[in-house]
Amino acid sequence: MLIRLKNITKEYINSGVITRVLRGISLEVKEGEFLAIMGPSGSGKSTLMHIIGFLDRPTSGEYFFSEDNTTNFNDDELAHIRNEKIGFVFQSFNLLPRTTVLDNVILPLTYSKKKDHVELATKALESVGLGNRLNFLSNQISGGQKQRVAIARALVCNPKVIFADEPTGNLDSKSGATVMNILERLNNEGRTIILVTHDRNVAEHAKRVITIKDGEIVSDEHVTHRRKAEIVEEEV
Amino acid sequence: MFDWIKNIKSVLKNLLSRKGRSFLTILGIVIGVAGVIIIISLGAGAQALVLGQITKLGTNMIGVLPGKSNEKGPPAAVFGIQVKTLSLRDLETIQDKNKIGNIEAVAPFVRGSITVTAGKESVDTNFTATYGSYPNVQNVKMEKGVFFSEEEGRSGANVIVLGYDIAERLFPNGSELGKIVKLKSSGENKVSIPFRVVGVQEKLGTVAFQNQDDQVFIPFIVGQRQILGIDYIQFIRIKVNNSNNINTAIADIENILRDNHNIKSADNDDFSVKNLADAIKILTNITDALRLFLGLMAGISLIVGGIGIMNIMLVTVSERTREIGLRKALGATPKQIRNQFLIEAIVLTGIGGIVGIISGIIVSFLIAFGARYAGYDWSFVISPVSIALGIFVSTLTGIVFGLFPALKAARLNPIDALRYE
Numbered sequence: 284m285l286i287r288l289k290n291i292t293k294e295y296i297n298s299g300v301i302t303r304v305l306r307g308i309s310l311e312v313k314e315g316e317f318l319a320i321m322g323p324s325g326s327g328k329s330t331l332m333h334i335i336g337f338l339d340r341p342t343s344g345e346y347f348f349s350e351d352n353t354t355n356f357n358d359d360e361l362a363h364i365r366n367e368k369i370g371f372v373f374q375s376f377n378l379l380p381r382t383t384v385l386d387n388v389i390l391p392l393t394y395s396k397k398k399d400h401v402e403l404a405t406k407a408l409e410s411v412g413l414g415n416r417l418n419f420l421s422n423q424i425s426g427g428q429k430q431r432v433a434i435a436r437a438l439v440c441n442p443k444v445i446f447a448d449e450p451t452g453n454l455d456s457k458s459g460a461t462v463m464n465i466l467e468r469l470n471n472e473g474r475t476i477i478l479v480t481h482d483r484n485v486a487e488h489a490k491r492v493i494t495i496k497d498g499e500i501v502s503d504e505h506v507t508h509r510r511k512a513e514i515v516e517e518e519v
Numbered sequence: 520m521f522d523w524i525k526n527i528k529s530v531l532k533n534l535l536s537r538k539g540r541s542f543l544t545i546l547g548i549v550i551g552v553a554g555v556i557i558i559i560s561l562g563a564g565a566q567a568l569v570l571g572q573i574t575k576l577g578t579n580m581i582g583v584l585p586g587k588s589n590e591k592g593p594p595a596a597v598f599g600i601q602v603k604t605l606s607l608r609d610l611e612t613i614q615d616k617n618k619i620g621n622i623e624a625v626a627p628f629v630r631g632s633i634t635v636t637a638g639k640e641s642v643d644t645n646f647t648a649t650y651g652s653y654p655n656v657q658n659v660k661m662e663k664g665v666f667f668s669e670e671e672g673r674s675g676a677n678v679i680v681l682g683y684d685i686a687e688r689l690f691p692n693g694s695e696l697g698k699i700v701k702l703k704s705s706g707e708n709k710v711s712i713p714f715r716v717v718g719v720q721e722k723l724g725t726v727a728f729q730n731q732d733d734q735v736f737i738p739f740i741v742g743q744r745q746i747l748g749i750d751y752i753q754f755i756r757i758k759v760n761n762s763n764n765i766n767t768a769i770a771d772i773e774n775i776l777r778d779n780h781n782i783k784s785a786d787n788d789d790f791s792v793k794n795l796a797d798a799i800k801i802l803t804n805i806t807d808a809l810r811l812f813l814g815l816m817a818g819i820s821l822i823v824g825g826i827g828i829m830n831i832m833l834v835t836v837s838e839r840t841r842e843i844g845l846r847k848a849l850g851a852t853p854k855q856i857r858n859q860f861l862i863e864a865i866v867l868t869g870i871g872g873i874v875g876i877i878s879g880i881i882v883s884f885l886i887a888f889g890a891r892y893a894g895y896d897w898s899f900v901i902s903p904v905s906i907a908l909g910i911f912v913s914t915l916t917g918i919v920f921g922l923f924p925a926l927k928a929a930r931l932n933p934i935d936a937l938r939y940e
Contacts, residue, residue, distance in 0.1 A: 338848055338934040359852045365933070366850020377845050377937065381536040391849040393529060436849070 284350065285443065285475055286312040286335060291344035293330050293498075304330045306498040307344070312477065314443065317470040319478045319489035327498040329448060332479045336446040337365050349443070366394050370437025374449035376429040378421040378436075384408065385417040388436045395440055407435040411465055427458025434465055444475040451485055463488050463512035488512060523862075530862045541867060544831045548871025548917060549878060551824025552909035555817040556879030557886070559905035562813035564887055566806040567898040572725070573799055579623075579762050580656070581769060581794045583613070583755040583776070587787075603751040604780065604789040610755060612775050619771040621764040624655040627752045629743045635735055636711075637689040637700040644685055645734045646702065648742020656758045659731075662686075664696045664718030667738060671717075675740035679714035683722040683732035695719060702737070704746045712745065724894055765794050821909065825916035832920035836928075837939055843928040844936025853929045860925035861918075868917040872910045879909070 293305040304327045312318055322328040333339035334346070337353070345354050348364065356364070365371075370391075378387045388404040397403060408414055411431040416424060421432065430450060437445050447466060451459030467488060470476045478489055486492045487510045494502040534541045586602035610627050612618060626649045633646045647653075651672035654660065663686075667678045679700060686695050695716045703711045714737065723731035743749055759768045769792050776790050777783075843856055851859075880901055890897035928936050 333934045338937070339932050359854070362847065362850050362852040362855075365848060371848050373937075377841075377848075379533075379536070379842065379845070382532075386532065390846070393525070394846075394850040394852070394855055440850070 284311055285314045285316075285348070286310070287347040287350075288335070289345040289347075291331075291334060291341045291346065293327070293334065293339070294342045304498055305334070305341070308495075308498075308500060310493070310500065312475065314475055315470070315473055317467075317476045317478075317488070317490040319480060319486035319492045320495060321480060321483065321486045321492055322495035324481060326495045328479050328481075328495045331495060332446060332448055332477065335477065336369055336371055337361050338371070362394070366391060367440055368443050370434075370440065370442040370445045372430070372433050372437050372445065372447040372450045374452040376426075376433050376453070378429055378432060380420075380422050382421055383417065384413065384419050384421060384424065384432050387421050387432055388439050391436060391440050397440065403439055404435070407439040408432070410438065411435045425458070426454050427461055430454060430458065430462050431465065434462070434469075438469070442474075444477060445469060447476065447478045449480055450478070451480075451482075459485075460512045467512060484510065526858060526862050527866070530859060530866055533859075534863065534866065540831055540835060544828055544867050544917070544921075545871040545874065547824045547827030547831065548868055548913040549824075549875040550827065551821045551913040551916075552872055552875025552906075553879035553882065554820025554824065555909035555912075556876065556901065556905045557882050558813045558817040558820065559810075559902050560879075560883035560900055561886065562806075562810035563900035563902060564883075564890070564897050566803075566810060567900060568890075568895055569802050569806050570799060571896050571898070573795060573802060578795050578799075579759045579765065581757040581759060581765065581772065581792060583609075583757065583772065584791050584793065585751070585754070585789070587789060587791055602789070603749075605752040605755065606750070606779075607752065609776055609779055609790075610752060612779055613755065613757065613772055618775055619768060621760050621768050622757055623760045624652040624758045625755065626650045626652045626656040626757075627739055627755050629739070629747055629749065629753045631704065631742065631747050633735070633746065634703045635685065635689065635700050636703065637695075637698060640689045642685060642688050644682070646737055646742055646746070647734055648737050648739045648746070650739055653736065656756050659723065660721045662719045662721040664716070666718050666720075666736070672738045673740070675738050675744075677712060677714045677741065678717045678738065680718040680720055680736040681716060682720055682734045682736075684730070685733065685735055686719040702735075702746070710745070712741070724896065730894075762796075765796065769794060817905070817908075821912045824913060828913070828916045829920045832917075832924065836924045839925065840928040840931070840936050840939040843925060844931070844933050844939065847929070847931075847933040847936060856929040857922075857926060860922050864914075864918045864921040867921070868910075868914040871917070872913060875909060875913070876906055879906075 288308055288310040291305055291308040292303065295302045295304060308331060320328045320332060330339065334341050345352060347353070348368070353361070353364065379390065385401070385404055385408070388407055389400045392400040392403060405414065405417060408417060411434050413428060413431055413435065416428065421429065424432070445466070450462050450466070454462065463485070466476050466478070476489070478486070480486050487506055487508070489506060490509065491503070491505055493500050583605065585605040610625065613622070614625050616622070629648045630645055632643065634641060634643050649672065651667050651669035654666045662683060666680050667676065671678050679702070681689070681695060689695065689700065690698065696718070698716050699713050700716060701711050701713050720732070720736070725731070757768070757772070759765050772792050773785070773788070777788065780789055782788060846856060883901060884899055887897050887899035928939070931939075
């Protein structure tokens with residue numbers, strides 16, 4: 284089992300008022316799955332994603348990653364997991380501005396022990412079809428290209444899981460389809476993909492969809508009629 | 520080691536991707552460091568100038584002024600009030616070697632304004648009427664010819680010594696020796712008296728804030744009686760043979776003058792005897808105050824520079840916090856974040872510090888150069904303390920305001936840093 288959550292809760296205390304965002308989530312994800320976490324805004328799906336992706340810590344509960352109990356991992360151990368085991372794709376891309384596409388993809392490598400940064404980053408960018416944009420500045424390319432740079436950055440350290448938080452949320456349908464197509468391909472190559480979305484059409488690209496409402500899992504189903512993203516012609 | 524080089528390279532890339540912000544931060548440090556260096560250099564230069572002006576006169580000199588002066592204020596003569604209590608008899612008593620030992624030379628002085636004419640050329644200047652002992656008392660040399668003799672000075676011969684600038688203006692071709700010039704006082708009794716030029720004083724520049732080259736010297740009696748029409752002495756200068764004997768000489772002179780003036784108690788003195796060391800002490804107090812004031816200004820320039828750095832850092836805290844969130848999300852450890860920001864602060868303050876030192880030294884040098892060009896004996900002083908102070912404070916501000924928010928951000932959960940507003 285790649286990911287095992289046991290009774291995870293998350294509470295925020297805001298001026299004395301306790302807000303329970305997650306109320307005891309238990310979940311298992313196997314290696315190679317394509318999981319979509321769905322739910323309306325405010326349901327806690329993003330918080331859950333951040334906790335699974337080690338961007339946030341739960342208030343209580345246990346989290347096993349590759350059968351390691353990460354609950355008491357310190358900052359450095361968590362940083363290594365984020366660097367080597369997982370890759371993150373954000374809705375708002377989060378690229379370093381005024382920095383080249385290549386340097387953006389190299390960034391996670393500078394925190395790893397891996398060598399040959401330029402080669403690895405170039406390969407990752409070629410795999411998302413941006414081999415011809417290496418030296419463009421990140422603010423000189425389109426939104427769809429930015430998200431593909433972000434995917435390349437998530438891929439470059441060869442992680443087990445890729446987390447994508449509303450990856451198509453800021454894109455037009457054409458660029459969105461390209462991004463989904465890349466995620467499907469990565470899953471077909473054996474990588475685990477975990478996707479957060481509020482859009483059923485996006486969620487149905489996954490093999491399995493869980494729905495969250497008010498901090499609890501209300502459904503967990505296999506997708507019977509999976510959507511396939513059309514391969515879209517290269518944008519210029 | 521390799522890691523550090525790699526770190527520095529990536530920090531430089533990062534800084535270059537935000538040229539505007541990096542430039543403004545460096546500018547803040549440059550202003551702080553250069554400001555401190557320049558201001559402290561100005562203070563030291565001004566102090567050296569003031570003290571240099573005084574010590575040029577020689578430190579073995581005693582001045583006797585008419586009228587009492589207390590420790591707290593200057594003598595009345597400074598305000599243009601003529602006090603007539605010093606007489607020729609006082610001068611003769613001081614000169615009497617049987618009464619006061621250790622005295623090498625004595626010269627009485629009166630001064631006034633005058634018009635000097637040579638042929639068609641004419642110039643308004645000041646005259647100093649004194650004795651032939653003047654060059655010895657004041658430590659000055661002649662450019663040409665001789666100063667008038669003791670005999671000429673005492674007898675009132677119509678001989679004149681020109682200051683360097685006056686000689687140049689009246690006799691541009693340098694043929695002044697032996698020529699006749701006419702002196703016309705600007706007072707009521709406008710007599711025109713002919714004088715024979717016997718010498719030209721060497722170029723002295725500005726000493727004690729007077730241009731020593733813009734004056735002429737004539738025998739004492741001529742200036743006092745014929746031109747000013749007075750019978751008192753404006754001041755007396757005395758050169759003591761050894762600086763160790765100054766205090767004895769001052770005491771002796773005071774006693775003799777009290778005898779002369781029938782004064783029983785020092786409280787009733789109608790004269791004052793000062794030595795140059797006192798003047799230096801007073802001036803040092805003044806220039807120290809000046810330096811303190813300039814030091815405060817340097818402090819203000821540091822604060823201004825510091826606030827500049829602080830503003831840039833604070834304005835970018837939210838952007839940088841999000842950047843730190845991203846870096847953490849991509850796997851940076853808190854230590855790697857700290858190193859990155861530490862190197863960044865060191866690089867910025869290092870560049871700013873070096874540019875600040877260089878520009879501070881250049882500007883200080885230009886000021887010194889300009890002051891010298893304008894005729895002041897300004898020395899170019901760079902205090903190592905000012906460099907150290909400037910660098911220390913600027914670096915501290917850079918590190919505190921650059922590193923501290925970064926360390927705070929590095930402790931946040933990545934998602935909190937990423938979402939920081």
